[in-house]
Amino acid sequence: MSTHTEHQASQGPEPLDVNDPKLTRFDIVREGARRDDIEIVHYEPQVLPGTKAERRLTRVVAGFFLITGLAATAFLAIYIWWPWQYEAGRGGDKFYTPLLGFTLGVALLAVGFGILTWGKKLLPKEVSIQDRHEGQVDSEGRTITGQTMLYMADELGVKRRPLLGISLLAGLAPVAAVAAAPLVGGLISQPHKNNQMFTTGFAAAEGGQRIRLVREDGRPIRPADISSGGQLTVFPGIDHGVSNRHADSPTLLIHLRDSDAQESRRANEKVGHGDYMWGNYAAFSKICTHAGCPASLYEQQTNRLLCPCHQSQFLITDNARPVFGPASRRLPQLPIEVDSEGFFVAKSDYTETVGPDFWERP
Amino acid sequence: MKRRKFDLAATPGKAAVGVDDRFAVATPLRKLLNKVFPDHWSFLLGEIALFSFVVLLLTGVFLTFFFEPAMTEVVYDGSYAPLQGTPMSAAYASSLDISFDVRGGLVMRQMHHWAALLFMAAIVVHMLRVFFTGAFRKPRETNWIIGSLLFWVGFLAGFTGYSLPDDGLSGTGLRIASAIMLSIPVIGSWVTSSVFGGEFPGTIIISRFFIAHVLLIPGLLVALISVHLGLVFKQKHTQWPGPGRTNNNVVGERMFPRYALKQGGFFMVVFGVIALMGGLFQINPIWLFGPYEAWVVSAASQPDWYVMFLDGSTRLMPAWEIPIPIGDGYVIPPLFWPTVVLPGILVGLSTMYPFLEARHLKDRKSHNLLERPRDAPARTAVGAMAVSFYIVLTLSGANDVIADKFQISLNAMTWAGRIGLLVVPPLAYYVTYRLCLGLQQHDREVLAHGVETGIIRRMPDGRFVEVHQPLSASNGHADGHGQLDYVGWVVPKKMNRLGALGPAIRGFFYPIEKPVEAPVSPGHPPVEARPEREEIGSGESRR
Numbered sequence: 001m002s003t004h005t006e007h008q009a010s011q012g013p014e015p016l017d018v019n020d021p022k023l024t025r026f027d028i029v030r031e032g033a034r035r036d037d038i039e040i041v042h043y044e045p046q047v048l049p050g051t052k053a054e055r056r057l058t059r060v061v062a063g064f065f066l067i068t069g070l071a072a073t074a075f076l077a078i079y080i081w082w083p084w085q086y087e088a089g090r091g092g093d094k095f096y097t098p099l100l101g102f103t104l105g106v107a108l109l110a111v112g113f114g115i116l117t118w119g120k121k122l123l124p125k126e127v128s129i130q131d132r133h134e135g136q137v138d139s140e141g142r143t144i145t146g147q148t149m150l151y152m153a154d155e156l157g158v159k160r161r162p163l164l165g166i167s168l169l170a171g172l173a174p175v176a177a178v179a180a181a182p183l184v185g186g187l188i189s190q191p192h193k194n195n196q197m198f199t200t201g202f203a204a205a206e207g208g209q210r211i212r213l214v215r216e217d218g219r220p221i222r223p224a225d226i227s228s229g230g231q232l233t234v235f236p237g238i239d240h241g242v243s244n245r246h247a248d249s250p251t252l253l254i255h256l257r258d259s260d261a262q263e264s265r266r267a268n269e270k271v272g273h274g275d276y277m278w279g280n281y282a283a284f285s286k287i288c289t290h291a292g293c294p295a296s297l298y299e300q301q302t303n304r305l306l307c308p309c310h311q312s313q314f315l316i317t318d319n320a321r322p323v324f325g326p327a328s329r330r331l332p333q334l335p336i337e338v339d340s341e342g343f344f345v346a347k348s349d350y351t352e353t354v355g356p357d358f359w360e361r362p
Numbered sequence: 363m364k365r366r367k368f369d370l371a372a373t374p375g376k377a378a379v380g381v382d383d384r385f386a387v388a389t390p391l392r393k394l395l396n397k398v399f400p401d402h403w404s405f406l407l408g409e410i411a412l413f414s415f416v417v418l419l420l421t422g423v424f425l426t427f428f429f430e431p432a433m434t435e436v437v438y439d440g441s442y443a444p445l446q447g448t449p450m451s452a453a454y455a456s457s458l459d460i461s462f463d464v465r466g467g468l469v470m471r472q473m474h475h476w477a478a479l480l481f482m483a484a485i486v487v488h489m490l491r492v493f494f495t496g497a498f499r500k501p502r503e504t505n506w507i508i509g510s511l512l513f514w515v516g517f518l519a520g521f522t523g524y525s526l527p528d529d530g531l532s533g534t535g536l537r538i539a540s541a542i543m544l545s546i547p548v549i550g551s552w553v554t555s556s557v558f559g560g561e562f563p564g565t566i567i568i569s570r571f572f573i574a575h576v577l578l579i580p581g582l583l584v585a586l587i588s589v590h591l592g593l594v595f596k597q598k599h600t601q602w603p604g605p606g607r608t609n610n611n612v613v614g615e616r617m618f619p620r621y622a623l624k625q626g627g628f629f630m631v632v633f634g635v636i637a638l639m640g641g642l643f644q645i646n647p648i649w650l651f652g653p654y655e656a657w658v659v660s661a662a663s664q665p666d667w668y669v670m671f672l673d674g675s676t677r678l679m680p681a682w683e684i685p686i687p688i689g690d691g692y693v694i695p696p697l698f699w700p701t702v703v704l705p706g707i708l709v710g711l712s713t714m715y716p717f718l719e720a721r722h723l724k725d726r727k728s729h730n731l732l733e734r735p736r737d738a739p740a741r742t743a744v745g746a747m748a749v750s751f752y753i754v755l756t757l758s759g760a761n762d763v764i765a766d767k768f769q770i771s772l773n774a775m776t777w778a779g780r781i782g783l784l785v786v787p788p789l790a791y792y793v794t795y796r797l798c799l800g801l802q803q804h805d806r807e808v809l810a811h812g813v814e815t816g817i818i819r820r821m822p823d824g825r826f827v828e829v830h831q832p833l834s835a836s837n838g839h840a841d842g843h844g845q846l847d848y849v850g851w852v853v854p855k856k857m858n859r860l861g862a863l864g865p866a867i868r869g870f871f872y873p874i875e876k877p878v879e880a881p882v883s884p885g886h887p888p889v890e891a892r893p894e895r896e897e898i899g900s901g902e903s904r905r
Contacts, residue, residue: 032392032396033396033616035392036392036393036396036397038396038398038616040616041606079465079466084465084466085441085462085463086441086442086443086462086463087441088443088444097466097468097469097472097641098641098642099641100466100469100641101469101472101473101637101638101639101640101641101642102638102641102642104469104634104637104638104641105634105635105636105637105638105639105641105642106634106638107634108630108631108633108634108637109630109631109634109635109638110634111627111630111634112627112628112629112630112631112632112633112634113627113631114627115623115624115626115627115630116623116624116627116628116631117627118623118627119619119620119623119624119626119627120620120624123619123620123623124620126615126616126620127606127613127614127615128398128613128614128615128616129398129606129611129612129613130396130397130398130598130611130612131610131611132598132609132610132611132612132730133610187556187557188552188556189552189555189556189559189560190555191551191552191554191555191561192551193560196560196561197551197561233657235657243435244563244654244655244656246656247537247561247562247563247656248561248562248656250656250657286657287656290541290695290696290697291537291538291541291542291676291697292537292538292540292541292562293534293537293538293659293663294656294657294658294659296657296658296659297661308659308660308661308662308663308762309534309538309659309663309673310673310676310677311677311761311762311772311776312681322681324773324776325677325681325776326676326677326678326679326680326681326696326697326700327681327696328681328682328683328695328696329683355541356540356541356544356545356695356697357544357545357683357693357695357697358544358545358550358551358554358693358695359546359547359548359549359550359551359692359693359694360551360690360692361692361693362685362690362691362692362693
């Protein structure tokens, strides 16, 4: 089968007798290809049997497969015996994952290269041409199938008996709705339950008790706890106030410097938030009005608050007006004061909607 | 009674006959074994995506054995000391366990993530190949649409998977996703509330994303990929023009054994590369991000690369809020345009492109031969425009990192992105169009006059001219050489493409064959091309 059969003329239209004992196996292969409209026009061994090149390539392929065996064995040995459990400061486990990846990678790459070399270098090169039968539209076939389908419609007789079609539709439409109903009905959830989109954890409890501002560890905050120019993330002092259950409540409490505080107060008065600050302290929602990330990078020098997700910037001294980036709305301000025990409390809940914008927000 | 002899060598043959008696598969099997595939390196790009998908399925199944898709609050007590005692969701705790307390779990998790990135990258590169060579034209429009959908379904698969560990970074991504849903006019708050089962983050989203990520989306992917491959099989692969290649045939190799061997080997190579990456390159170290807390985020929070273009579009969008003064007043937030409308337009444009182009060119023919990008300058330029649009958006998705590393003002980066998004694509269109025309012209020039040899000859009148090596024998033209027709394939432009100036001895470390013995006579060095060099203009010449 190692014959050079380039550009051999096709051997007549009649199919070969494949049971002819004189045929070689390759003759039969080519006959099979022909029956699939494939002409093998070029078939040429890349290496001749028994040559040095063949022995060399065989060694290369075998070498690749042996590397695979070695690497896979190494993988298993490492998997079983290498110390793998994390222990701070020990370090040996640090190499566990890289070693596994390396041995597995080498094993797979070697078997891949072995197979590729086998296929690309040792197997004969060939050029075959297969007919696409493009453009030879089987118009008779189309006609027959088309007529068959039309005849099926005739048999059903929907045209003659329109009531059947109408009643079928009327019957099936509700079935489709039945299929969809549990899915839609089960998933749908009223977004305005308990007015949840417009309230936060700072909404006063039922007794009118004002909510304290607390730190992440739950302790309340005195004015002296924040130095001038400093800021602190605070939460409503309620059950689970410091958790994702109140994801819209985290607030930034800022102690402004004197000059900035005066500027802030003037700006606050303009938007009707004249009494929202307490002394030089102001509190703004930390949840960006753009996409809801925590706007948490506070630049003391410029009093700008930057949201690291999409770089919206809010000018704190101008009532947290968005001055750059895609945010279009101010960060809502929390009205604060200090209670009789000297801790910060929220005078009321936020008076504007906290978090990203939505259709019915205003 | 004579005992029947058992002939081991005949067993497979007998079994085969037995199978064929029952199922009559011999002829269909022969057709399958014989099917001809054209070969070119660029046809393997889609395969990378397919193979990555297989790796994703394998590693993903492993991960499901250990992942707990629940947002129940637990206190971490695994072996990663820095987080011990931290309250977190069960999903995050089990992701940490996969990384630290499951033997070999981390390498699997990282392979899964790298395979996902490779899957998306291969889809994009494959799509570019199909676009720039015109492989999407009739009769393959359906497959183009399926391919575009595969990108978006893969995008969803990536996003849902990336959200599952419920770490600080992915939680921020989920927060943004909820804001995107919220921004849809009229139904936004209902959609968000229904998806999250109440107000963000709720307690159910991880379980819902889990079933989407491990069942619904992979099911859809498998279905789409099957149809995609089935159509390639049915319609037969496109091929480059070349000797003997027409619109009505496929020139290449039969599928078995050589083509299939190469595919199998290539699968192993892709798998091996993913294993190397999964082991050697850290990705998504969730233990550094901590559990998701609504008030914590760090700078340089970037999504996976294929989501970055949407992040970029969101950053570049000006703060244009559209108020609607009806009743209590309504609002369309600026977030709606770059994250809902833009992807919608992109899906529409990309899926409809084959029909738009065919309509524009009034082209109703079937095309099985590919076009070189230079031969369809308008299409290539449109593609370059789309690519540059995408690149500006993707870079803008990382503009804070760029601003930080290169000490550029962040606001300047944003403005550069906004202006760049409008200016760069048209520029790319113009430049690409001119480049295509230039390349076309050079092809024609070489066909007409031959290859530059680098030999300068002085004419009797003192002029210097460069000698050209004509590509065809003279056919009686006045200028002494014949004009060849351009056939849509590579034109040799250097002497070594003609067999001259090639490396004298083959072999990487040592010669694998003896250099050709040629009679050397003074003044007449051997100049004939060696027989194993390919012929000029052969379709195989790029291999």
